[in-house]
Amino acid sequence: MKVVICGAGIAGLTLANRMSALGNEVVLLERAPGPRSQGYMIDFFGTGYDAAEAMGLLPAIKDVAYTVDEASLLDEHGRKRGSVQYTQFARAIQGRLLSIMRPDLERVLRENLPSAVDFRFGTTVTAVDDHGDGVRVGMDGGEIEADLLVGADGIHSTVRRLLFGEIPLRYLGFHTAAFQFDAPEIHASIDNRFCLTDTVGRQMGFYALRDGRVAAFAVHRTPDPTQPADVRAAVQEAYRGLGWVVPAALDRCPPSAEIYYDQVAQIELPRWGKGRVVLVGDACYAVSLLAGQGASLGIAGAYVLAHQLAEQPVEAAIAEYERLWRPIAEEKQHTGRAGARWFLPESRTQLRIRHVALKAARLPLVNRFVAGALAGKSTALIRNMRDARSDMPGITA
Numbered sequence: 001m002k003v004v005i006c007g008a009g010i011a012g013l014t015l016a017n018r019m020s021a022l023g024n025e026v027v028l029l030e031r032a033p034g035p036r037s038q039g040y041m042i043d044f045f046g047t048g049y050d051a052a053e054a055m056g057l058l059p060a061i062k063d064v065a066y067t068v069d070e071a072s073l074l075d076e077h078g079r080k081r082g083s084v085q086y087t088q089f090a091r092a093i094q095g096r097l098l099s100i101m102r103p104d105l106e107r108v109l110r111e112n113l114p115s116a117v118d119f120r121f122g123t124t125v126t127a128v129d130d131h132g133d134g135v136r137v138g139m140d141g142g143e144i145e146a147d148l149l150v151g152a153d154g155i156h157s158t159v160r161r162l163l164f165g166e167i168p169l170r171y172l173g174f175h176t177a178a179f180q181f182d183a184p185e186i187h188a189s190i191d192n193r194f195c196l197t198d199t200v201g202r203q204m205g206f207y208a209l210r211d212g213r214v215a216a217f218a219v220h221r222t223p224d225p226t227q228p229a230d231v232r233a234a235v236q237e238a239y240r241g242l243g244w245v246v247p248a249a250l251d252r253c254p255p256s257a258e259i260y261y262d263q264v265a266q267i268e269l270p271r272w273g274k275g276r277v278v279l280v281g282d283a284c285y286a287v288s289l290l291a292g293q294g295a296s297l298g299i300a301g302a303y304v305l306a307h308q309l310a311e312q313p314v315e316a317a318i319a320e321y322e323r324l325w326r327p328i329a330e331e332k333q334h335t336g337r338a339g340a341r342w343f344l345p346e347s348r349t350q351l352r353i354r355h356v357a358l359k360a361a362r363l364p365l366v367n368r369f370v371a372g373a374l375a376g377k378s379t380a381l382i383r384n385m386r387d388a389r390s391d392m393p394g395i396t397a
């Protein structure tokens with residue numbers, strides 16, 4: 001089978017890996033002119049972790065992972081007000097938790113692509129003609145005839161728009177930003193922690209990167225989903241006055257082109273595919289950073305799709321992929337929406353309640369609850385697929 005995948009992010013790279021390893025011809029199109037270095041830290045666990053393990057990618061991902069001991073909440077003077085122990089959380093899920101910068105995860109996926117994958121940076125899909133026997137994919141500079149087109153082009157998917165028209169996102173009431181900067185004194189004070197401001201309505205957090213730089217993560221409430229024209233100015237305005245190291249971080253905020261900035265949103269679609277075109281990852285089931293598992297679901301969803309395509313004809317495979325994977329993605333979307341209120345406290349009272357909740361999170365019973373919530377159906381699904389095709393070649397082998 002010949003497949004065109006639009007979008008070489010986490011889901012697209014995983015699908016390209018898997019489809020190629022299963023003997024398919026793969027053309028992978030990425031709009032960006034080359035690999036991106038911007039990004040944010042991802043907590044990687046759950047089904048994506050299982051799928052990465054099943055593909056033999058876990059050792060390479062572990063090599064680029066960071067050690068994070070705890071998330072610390074700090075007041076405007078840098079005094080600790082609360083914390084969550086990552087080690088405790090990791091223990092609750094048998095250590096199957098990694099902290100990885102998104103560009104590092106993409107690099108591992110890219111470096112493990114089989115050489116047969118036709119990977120084209122600086123290219124996007126401009127037209128789709130599904131004529132029943134195949135799909136003609138128009139792109140800048142020509143067209144490709146294929147058996148399948150997959151849109152793995154993220155929450156603002158072009159393939160989704162070409163397939164279903166303009167469908168509004170479900171805005172969750174936040175904007176988020178991420179950037180990196182040099183600040184040796186901040187780097188040294190953070191160490192192996194994720195340090196966050198303990199604040200109402202807006203929050204910044206910091207990680208120390210191994211190259212000596214600091215990765216900043218920011219999120220704030222706002223009723224308007226519109227992307228600001230000047231991202232750097234918007235970030236400096238939104239987080240001004242938070243105290244601690246925030247003024248220094250805002251001073252060193254890079255130009256807009258080097259800042260990741262987006263609204264926090266989900267997408268819900270009546271169908272994930274039509275004919276010989278299908279979507280995967282954030283393009284059809286973005287859960288948002290509030291659910292904290294989008295990358296994991298991108299990898300696992302691509303794994304499930306590739307396996308279905310190996311088992312049956314295209315349209316039946318697409319239907320089965322959606323039947324198996326939609327309930328799992330929808331459950332995570334629900335979790336994300338339910339957490340919106342507590343993700344970022346709206347008042348001092350909520351802030352205080354969060355402190356109490358963090359203390360309760362140290363109880364063993366909560367550990368068992370967390371582990372139960374993270375395992376379950378989706379983990380079993382990936383393991384069953386892996387076992388059913390244990391003869392398949394490993395990606396890294």
Ligand SMILES: Cc1cc2nc3c(=O)[nH]c(=O)nc-3n(C[C@H](O)[C@H](O)[C@H](O)COP(=O)(O)OP(=O)(O)OC[C@H]3O[C@@H](n4cnc5c(N)ncnc54)[C@H](O)[C@@H]3O)c2cc1C
Nearest residue numbers: 007009010011031043124153154158281282293294295296
């Ligand atoms: C601040 C933040 C923190 C997060 N934290 C976590 C976390 O802790 N754990 C977790 O699991 N997830 C987390 N996520 C979510 C996770 O990053 C996403 O869900 C995940 O990246 C989705 O992967 P994807 O491949 O579907 O889409 P993307 O990663 O968005 O990739 C889409 C790719 O398609 C390309 N593209 C877009 N349009 C086109 C086009 N027209 N033509 C060609 N290419 C195109 C893009 O350039 C990009 O390379 C977080 C997200 C944010 C914003």
